[in-house]
Amino acid sequence: MASSEDSNDHLIKSTDPQHPANLIPELCKKFWTLGWVTGTGGGASIRNDDLVYLAPSGVQKELMKPEDIYVLELSKQLDPKKRIYLRSPPAFKPSQCTPLFIAAFTKCGAGCCIHTHSQWAVLVTLLLENSQSSNKTEFEINNIEQIKGFGRGFQKQGNLGYHDTLRIPVIENTPHEEDLTQSLSAAMDQYPDTLRHSVKATAAKPSSKTSPSPKPRPYLNFPPSSLSYHWDTLPPTSEQLAHATKFFQVQPPEFLWSAPKFHSMSFGDSPEVCFLGRSNVGKSSLLNVILGRQMAHTSSKRGRTKMMNAFSVGGPSNHGKNRLVVLDMPGYGKGGRAEWGEEVLKYLGKRKQLTRAFLLVDAEHGVKESDLQLLSLFKQEEIPYQAILSKVDKILFPGSRLPSEGALEARFSDLRRTMEKVKEAVQPNTEDDGGAVGEVIACSSEKFEGKRLGIDAVRFAMLQAAGLEYRPKVELAIPQEIVPYEKIFGTL
Numbered sequence: 001m002a003s004s005e006d007s008n009d010h011l012i013k014s015t016d017p018q019h020p021a022n023l024i025p026e027l028c029k030k031f032w033t034l035g036w037v038t039g040t041g042g043g044a045s046i047r048n049d050d051l052v053y054l055a056p057s058g059v060q061k062e063l064m065k066p067e068d069i070y071v072l073e074l075s076k077q078l079d080p081k082k083r084i085y086l087r088s089p090p091a092f093k094p095s096q097c098t099p100l101f102i103a104a105f106t107k108c109g110a111g112c113c114i115h116t117h118s119q120w121a122v123l124v125t126l127l128l129e130n131s132q133s134s135n136k137t138e139f140e141i142n143n144i145e146q147i148k149g150f151g152r153g154f155q156k157q158g159n160l161g162y163h164d165t166l167r168i169p170v171i172e173n174t175p176h177e178e179d180l181t182q183s184l185s186a187a188m189d190q191y192p193d194t195l196r197h198s199v200k201a202t203a204a205k206p207s208s209k210t211s212p213s214p215k216p217r218p219y220l221n222f223p224p225s226s227l228s229y230h231w232d233t234l235p236p237t238s239e240q241l242a243h244a245t246k247f248f249q250v251q252p253p254e255f256l257w258s259a260p261k262f263h264s265m266s267f268g269d270s271p272e273v274c275f276l277g278r279s280n281v282g283k284s285s286l287l288n289v290i291l292g293r294q295m296a297h298t299s300s301k302r303g304r305t306k307m308m309n310a311f312s313v314g315g316p317s318n319h320g321k322n323r324l325v326v327l328d329m330p331g332y333g334k335g336g337r338a339e340w341g342e343e344v345l346k347y348l349g350k351r352k353q354l355t356r357a358f359l360l361v362d363a364e365h366g367v368k369e370s371d372l373q374l375l376s377l378f379k380q381e382e383i384p385y386q387a388i389l390s391k392v393d394k395i396l397f398p399g400s401r402l403p404s405e406g407a408l409e410a411r412f413s414d415l416r417r418t419m420e421k422v423k424e425a426v427q428p429n430t431e432d433d434g435g436a437v438g439e440v441i442a443c444s445s446e447k448f449e450g451k452r453l454g455i456d457a458v459r460f461a462m463l464q465a466a467g468l469e470y471r472p473k474v475e476l477a478i479p480q481e482i483v484p485y486e487k488i489f490g491t492l
């Protein structure tokens with residue numbers, strides 16, 4: 001992290017009692033009173049979108065405070081041996097159960113996991129071990145009224161009834177809790193209904209998981225052109241997209257400066273582009289994905305970016321001529337502040353290096369009144385601008401569920417209609433572009449089935465704004481001798 005808004009302690013500070021950093025200590029206190037956690041044993045973890053909040057190891061669970069909470073990004077945990085934490089408490093160690101929580105979040109789309117050391121749970125496993133039952137790896141319960149607190153299971157409606165049976169897998173213990181990951185994962189696969197029971201009962205934000213044995217779904221490999229609408233431009237070629245990816249990856253991006261005010265910005269002569277939009281529309285997240293690193297702070301809470309932050313890509317080669325500067329701006333609307341807006345407007349009116357302003361519009365919510373105001377400012381100040389639809393995963397894959405071919409087709413039609421509406425707002429008069437670039441790109445910074453959408457198309461547009469895109473050499477045709485008509489057909 002390089003910006004001056006550096007301390008990630010903001011991730012665990014909130015006045016909202018429902019914030020995971022407040023909720024985990026509060027719940028653990030209750031679990032301790034119930035005997036579900038004992039002293040330093042047990043804990044809990046809550047997932048909010050991609051952020052996972054975890055109780056630490058070694059703390060008295062009834063005395064835990066928000067400052068003791070670890071935070072990590074689920075999508076960044078590629079190597080189980082190198083866990084990357086966004087925020088760590090100064091004392092304490094991460095819980096040994098972290099791999100188990102991660103398995104529950106990724107395999108089952110769980111929203112919350114409770115790690116209990118409940119004496120009742122231990123007692124059940126001991127009874128099972130000594131019972132006459134042939135199946136000692138499954139705890140069954142039925143004919144009990146309280147069972148109605150459990151949902152029927154994965155993709156099933158309603159809750160269990162008095163005569164239904166709840167089956168809970170019991171797995172063999174190991175000396176170290178992290179070594180349980182494999183057997184826990186296997187149990188998750190084998191007992192999808194039971195796992196969904198617990199998800200239903202405890203999840204902060206449940207989302208469903210992919211099917212256990214994925215069928216081939218070729219219709220998910222749609223072409224990049226289906227994610228953009230070009231009414232006045234040509235879509236980039238595959239060479240241009242590949243060049244754009246490479247441009248952003250060849251040199252590591254650099255943090256340049258954070259400026260609260262227009263007059264405190266640094267000067268530079270590289271071309272600049274900026275990301276603008278309502279707060280929470282996904283500007284900083286998109287920038288991080290485009291740059292391939294966590295450079296800008298993101299948050300599910302509105303108004304996270306409070307200053308104008310500049311990053312460079314392309315490196316210092318060729319006297320800075322191959323360099324592009326990208327600015328992440330504070331958002332406007334709910335969560336934004338008037339004084340941030342004033343400074344952004346000054347920047348838009350006065351900055352000579354600005355070659356294109358990218359206006360991000362949430363694909364779910366469309367263009368709002370505040371976006372229209374900004375669009376008219378672009379026209380008035382003659383600022384080149386382009387619209388980007390963010391969070392398109394929410395349109396194409398709502399709830400992160402795999403759609404059927406027909407459902408996906410219908411969602412693409414919805415997306416097309418949204419893009420046409422954006423075009424109407426961006427350039428109502430096709431004859432007069434007023435500075436608008438005649439295209440809308442839809443993208444997603446979140447991965448679905450391991451892929452993000454539209455990122456290279458946005459990269460290409462950024463390079464094109466700065467004149468840094470790949471331009472294939474046009475081969476002129478060799479002039480041919482013109483054969484007279486008579487020579488072919490003779491004189492009639």
Ligand SMILES: Nc1nc2c(ncn2[C@@H]2O[C@H](COP(=O)(O)OP(=O)(O)OP(=O)(O)O)[C@@H](O)[C@H]2O)c(=O)[nH]1
Nearest residue numbers: 279280281282283284285299300303304305331445
């Ligand atoms: N599903 C989905 N969520 C996203 C996407 N991009 C961002 N988010 C989420 O949206 C929230 C806001 O993202 P940010 O990138 O911080 O938004 P921002 O526009 O920079 O917000 P401010 O700095 O407050 O103006 C975070 O919780 C992100 O995880 C996306 O493409 N898809």
Ligand SMILES: [Mg+2]
Nearest residue numbers: 283284304305
């Ligand atoms: Mg931001």
